[in-house]
Amino acid sequence: MRFTRLRLNGFKSFVDPTDLVIHEGLTGVVGPNGCGKSNLLEALRWVMGENRPTAMRGGGMEDVIFAGAATRPARNFAEVALVIDNADRLAPSGFNDQDQIEIVRRITRDAGSAYKANSKDVRARDVQMLFADASTGAHSPALVRQGQISELINAKPKARRRILEEAAGISGLYQRRHEAELRLSATEQNLARVDDVLEQLS
Numbered sequence: 728m729r730f731t732r733l734r735l736n737g738f739k740s741f742v743d744p745t746d747l748v749i750h751e752g753l754t755g756v757v758g759p760n761g762c763g764k765s766n767l768l769e770a771l772r773w774v775m776g777e778n779r780p781t782a783m784r785g786g787g788m789e790d791v792i793f794a795g796a797a798t799r800p801a802r803n804f805a806e807v808a809l810v811i812d813n814a815d816r817l818a819p820s821g822f823n824d825q826d827q828i829e830i831v832r833r834i835t836r837d838a839g840s841a842y843k844a845n846s847k848d849v850r851a852r853d854v855q856m857l858f859a860d861a862s863t864g865a866h867s868p869a870l871v872r873q874g875q876i877s878e879l880i881n882a883k884p885k886a887r888r889r890i891l892e893e894a895a896g897i898s899g900l901y902q903r904r905h906e907a908e909l910r911l912s913a914t915e916q917n918l919a920r921v922d923d924v925l926e927q928l929s
């Protein structure tokens with residue numbers, strides 16, 4: 728599976744439809760400050776299912792929609808499409824019936840995000856799993872945000888551990904542990920209640 732195209736429309740500074748062809752061997756994007764290099768990486772992260780506004784350098788998810796400029800009004804939606812070459816047919820079932828997969832994410836003001844895979848509606852979770860199975864995705868340690876290296880160097884040990892855990896892909900285990908602890912505590916309360924009842928009966 729190889730990314731071959733990234734199309735942007737109304738995403739951050741890319742107000743007009745823009746088609747980035749990702750040729751094999753592309754190693755860098757250069758341009759003057761503020762021309763949108765980081766926005767391209769954020770578009771890639773976003774179409775793969777990123778849901779943290781902070782990872783998009785915004786306060787809310789709608790901040791990815793073109794906010795307007797002196798000569799152009801704001802847009803009402805943003806859309807990013809990622810085209811994946813699936814000629815080797817390594818995509819998970821459900822996505823694996825064509826040589827090319829096009830994932831589209833669109834956000835509309837006051838209406839949230841919607842995803843499509845080859846023009847069919849899909850859930851955010853399906854898209855996230857597609858990329859997770861291909862060992863990539865919005866949280867892939869291969870995508871390094873601007874400032875992330877100095878954050879890592881300057882972070883307190885606890886925060887640095889969190890970054891390393893995210894890179895190691897074990898952050899999800901904390902959520903599962905928390906859920907298990909809640910279930911354990913509910914079970915302990917139930918057992919205590921059973922003991923009370925048994926005591927009253929004896």
Ligand code: ATP
Nearest residue numbers: 739740760761762763764765766790791792793794
């Ligand atoms: P640098 O080299 O300084 O890091 P860059 O090429 O990575 O710059 P970006 O940070 O990708 O540039 O782009 C920043 C530009 O995107 C700014 O001009 C900012 O105003 C614009 N921008 C960000 N979000 C939006 C938005 N929602 N609507 C319009 N423009 C936006």
